[in-house]
Amino acid sequence: MNFRHLKYFVATAETGQVRRAATALSISQSSVTGAIRELEAELGTALFQRSARGMEMTDAGREFLASAHEILEKLDEATKLTRRHSAVSGVITLATTYTVIGYFLPYHLDRLAQLHPGLEIRLHELNRESIEEGLLSNRFDIAVLLTSNLTNPDLESETLLRSTRRLWVANNHPFQRRGKASFAEIAREDYIMLTVDEAAHTAMKYWSMTGHQPRVKLRTSSVEAVRSMVANGQGITILSDMVYRPWSLEGKRIGTVPTDLDIPSMDIGLAWRRGLEFNRPLAIMHDYFRQAFASPQAPYSGLRSSGA
Structure with missing residues (x-):
């Protein structure tokens, strides 16, 4: 593993596509693809799921992203020690x-x-x-x-x-074991509705296009409350990858599951x-x-x- 692997991985994770990562880095797509394959082989796990929509991070990929950011940030700080500060004020x-x-x-x-x-x-x-x-x-x-x-x-x-939205479920939830869920099935489960930043309004907009309605058990402005409720098996939710973390505050695991219908990012x-x-x-x-x-x-x- 080297800094090139980490840089190419982070670029792909942040852009969601090998093509866009390659453009940002001014390199070939094959270089990005090869680096990611080498990194996955060394780590012994898949970091992305390849789909028609692009490169979607796995749970392992999302966890590794935080470490990759930290390593590259430390390198960036070290290189800045020899640079002149910007004169802009x-x-x-x-x-x-x-x-x-x-x-x-x-x-x-x-x-x-x-x-x-x-x-x-x-x-x-x-x-x-x-x-x-x-x-x-x-x-x-x-x-x-x-x-x-x-x-x-x-x-x-x-x-x-x-930022892609996915279904969040507790560890070992039947949806997670099966690896997918339909909106018809999700509608039969207790649903935890986040309300901050118009999240509830947005959710109802895309739910209205599915022909189903969520069975809302709790509305809350706290992302941590949503995380804890889901991790403890008190309901499920749909939220974006940006706010996703694989663990609740109690240390219980949260998984993500793809849905049968596309959800707006x-x-x-x-x-x-x-x-x-x-x-x-x-x-x-x-x-x-x-x-x-x-x-x-x-x-x-x-x-x-x-x-x-």
């Missing part, structure tokens, strides 16, 4: 939502601080409606949020990451007032996120899926 007023600040943003804020120590980022956590209003009234310069929630045509956005990205001219600090932040994620998606152009 200025203030950015950044708004974000609960899910994004909890599961996505801190790592990138730390990297920005290391790369550009003269850049001051003033952070505000708010709901999506308040962020939209703040961007339009110039109270905030830019936002990092669930772009799949955006509805205002006066805002521009750029999606950086699409949860999309994370940047948003700003339409027509805004980026100053130097904003341009630096925008360029950082573009370089951190391969092939950013097209600007917002209509109502899409949302929530965790």
Whole structure:
């Protein structure tokens, strides 16, 4: 195992496709594929499931991703010791939502601080409606949020990451043993509904297209409560990979299961007032996120899926 294996693995995990990872790394697709196969052979486990939709991480892959991030981050810190600090300075007023600040943003804020120590980022956590209003009234310069929630045509956005949603079940649940579940079967189980960041609204949108309704046992704004309820066999849920962890706070295992129907992804990205001219600090932040994620998606152009 070497740093090349880890770098190629992380790029594939974050982009969800070998092609996009290869583009981001400016290498051939065969190089990425070969590195992942070598890594899986050395670890003795599959890190991805190959499908028509791309490369979907297994439970082992999601666990290994955290370690790979930590190793590469330490290497990055070591190499920065010999680099000059950026001369860019200025203030950015950044708004974000609960899910994004909890599961996505801190790592990138730390990297920005290391790369550009003269850049001051003033952070505000708010709901999506308040962020939209703040961007339009110039109270905030830019936002990092669930772009799949955006509805205002006066805002521009750029999606950086699409996080796949899956069914979460307790370890040894019949769905996990079988390796799949239909929405008709899921509808007969107790369902734990997350409500934060419009997750419940989103869930009902895609449930409405299945011809079934979830049998909601509990509505909660706490992701940890959802995790504990599922791990203890008190219900099941559908949430994104970004908030997934294989263990509850009690140390009980949580598994994921594919469904018979495609579920819209949860999309994370940047948003700003339409027509805004980026100053130097904003341009630096925008360029950082573009370089951190391969092939950013097209600007917002209509109502899409949302929530965790």
